[in-house]
Amino acid sequence: MIDTIKKRTIGFLAAAIIAIISQFLTAIIPNIGGATIAILIGIVLGNTVLKQPVLSAGTKFAEKRLLEYSVMLLGLTITFQTILQLHWSGLLFIIIQMAITIIAAIMIGKWLHFGEGIYLCMAGGNAVCGSSAIASIKPVINASDEDAGMSITLVNLMGTVMMLALPVIGTMVFGHVDMLRGALIGGTVQSVGQVIASATMVNQTTVQFATLFKIMRIIMLVVVVTVFARIHAKNEALANAEKEVEAEVKKGKIDFLPWYVLWFLIFCILNSFFHLPAFIGNTAHLLSSWCEIIALAAIGLRLNLKAFLKAGKRFAIYSVSVGLIQTIVALILIKLLIHA
Template structure:
């Protein structure tokens, strides 16, 4: 236990320091927000001065766990009264958006001659929740570490671009309608942290709406993993593959619905049914924000730009094409279903 804590401390503390610096810099550049500064600063330092293996264990822990804690705590700041504002049109939007993203990622991946491991990880990572989705999909399709790692890099890099672009694009197209801007960000941007960071560039109301749309996508992870498992079994044409997957599910090794989503829902129910003291919501928001900023700093530190550049034009075309389709389809669907 002590050895594990020591191993993680360097990277975790480094991400924490970057988060503190980022918050300080918001005094001078308040329109960008601490979360956005944290990931940009993390990317710069992680690919220059702080490209150190000793940081890996801590930044990996911060990226995964703190984002989960951030989403979980947001449940204490949201009620079902707010969720009901999304209506059935919001759910239909998410289902269609995810379906088109997945089909597009698979077809483009095949067209560019990528293997199943790449195109299914890319499809799930873009459609659902970035690295977390890829981590859940990898074992059921027997993807290699290289395929999963490259997919994570591509998805995170495109997510960073969309994180910065969509708040501006959403405001230009939808004006100051927080629901629509939240739908665009929450229904499109890849990872949870990037969604929150992107919406933070707009305002707190947009953060709430974007988080709700994002949670809908995360909940759909169970469907995506199940479908991909069947696709893999069909592609391999081996009955044993399906049996192995079923065994893994029974053993609890495949986590369809993330634990933090369940706690988000539990906290949301409590916040909806009971009149919780104001300090509970305020404290949850404070802790959630700091978890998010530290996690985003860690994501930046872990993002390997060199690996992406070395991957060549094929990977760039793939990532950009899927991202463009996501954004364009989202804009059309929001106009048709929600606006």
């Protein structure tokens, strides 16, 4: 136990220090966000001065566990009652938007000859909530660390582009209608931090609407994880003997609902039906944010940039295509469904 802790300490501290630096840098460049800064610094340092194998155990632990804790803690920050504030048109917009994003990501991924690990992680990361969604999806589809890491990097980089572009696009298309601009940002931008940073570029009212739409996507995480687990089981059945996969499901070898997603749901239910003190939600939000930023720093440190650039053209086409589809579909759906 002590030896394990010692092995993990150096790599974990490296990721934590990068996360702290990233948070300080947000004061200088607030429009990008700590999460994106952390993964970018991690990629640069991990492929130059911090390539030592001794860091591996700690960065792997930070990447895996802290994202799981981040997902779990999110449950204490949201309630089901917030869904009611979106009305039926807002809910319908989110459901259709997520469904089209997932279908598009899967179809484009297959067309570009990516494996299941990549296209399901990309689908969930773009449709739901970026890194946290990928962390939830990864174990139920048995995605490799490399597939998840590359997907998280792509989703965060595309999220940064959309974070900067959508306030401008939203104002051009919807004028100064805050609810519609909030729907565009909250219904498309990938991570929670990026949604808030993007909406802040507009005004505080847009932040409130964008957050509501984003929360609805997060609540749908449990549904997405369950569906993706079934897709994976079906793919396994096609590749192997169907009876063997069914036997594994019955024995519990394939987890349709990871422990942290289950706790996410439990916390969300508690927060919805019981009046929890405000400091619990605030503390959970703070801890969840730090867990995500440290984990993203670790992912950056672990990303093999040479391997990433080798497949760069396909990844770039994939990421941009999904982002464009998300944005175009959102603009159409908001025009058709949502009336401020």
